Amino acid sequence: MKMDKISCKEELTALRDSLEILGGKWKLQIMRYLSNRPTEENNFKKIKQGIPGISAKMLSKELKDLEINLLINRTVRDTKPLTVAYSITNYGKSVVPVTSMLVNWGLEHREKIIKNYN
Amino acid sequence: MKMDKISCKEELTALRDSLEILGGKWKLQIMRYLSNRPTEENNFKKIKQGIPGISAKMLSKELKDLEINLLINRTVRDTKPLTVAYSITNYGKSVVPVTSMLVNWGLEHREKIIKNYN
DNA sequence: CTGGATCCCTTGTGATACTG
C-alpha cells in the first residue's frame, strides 16, 4: 500500500499505466475467469467457451500480453494432442480486487439504471 | 455490497457492463480528475489542461457520455463569456474506489517491472 | 488442440479549422 502523497498528475500517470496493461475489452474478463478457476486445467478452448463472444485471435493475443506482464502462466503439456494450461500468477492475483470492484459496480449500476426507468 | 452468490457468467456480464460505462482511454482519468477537485470550478479548459494528451473532441464526447450515465453534472453558468462547470455526482463518487485501486496498482506495477530489469 | 496468418470492416482517436 502506497502512503506517499502524490500529485494529481502522478496519479493520472499511474492510472494510465494500469489501463495500458489491463485496459481493453477482454483482459479483465480473462483475468476474472482465470481467478475464478485457480485449480482447474484452463486450456485455450475452455477459456474461449467461458468468455462469451471472444474470438480465438483476440484470446490468443490477450493471453500473450498478460503473460508478458507476468500476470498469468502459460504451461505447455507434452500430451498428444498437446494442451496448454493457463493460470493466474501470484502477482496476477493483485488484480482480483479490481475485478471484484468492477463486478459489483456493474451490478449496482444496472440496478440504478433500471430504477431510473420506473 | 452484493452478497448473493452469482455465477461466473453473471460476473463477466457485470464486468462487461462496467467496462462499457467506464472503459476506454479517458473516462476513468476524467473521473479521477474531477474527484480530486470536488469543490473547485472545473470548466472545460481547465480539465483539458489537467489531463495530459486529451483532445477537445475526446473530452467533449467523454463528458457527454459520463453525464448520460449520471456520473457527472454539467452546469451552465450564465456569465459572459459563458462558462460550464463539471462536477462529480454523488453516484459518481462510487467509482472513486475503483480509480484509487488502479492508481495504486499502476504504481506498484511499475515498481515490479523496474525490479525485474535489475 | 493450439493458435498463427491474412483479409477486411468498424471504431477510436488526433489535428485542424470553425461556430455560438
Next chain:
DNA sequence: CAGTATCACAAGGGATCCAG
C-alpha cells in the same frame, strides 16, 4: 470560453483458412 465539423489515420476486432 465551450465546444462542433471534417478529414485522415491507427487500432480493435471478426471470419476464414492453415500449420505444428
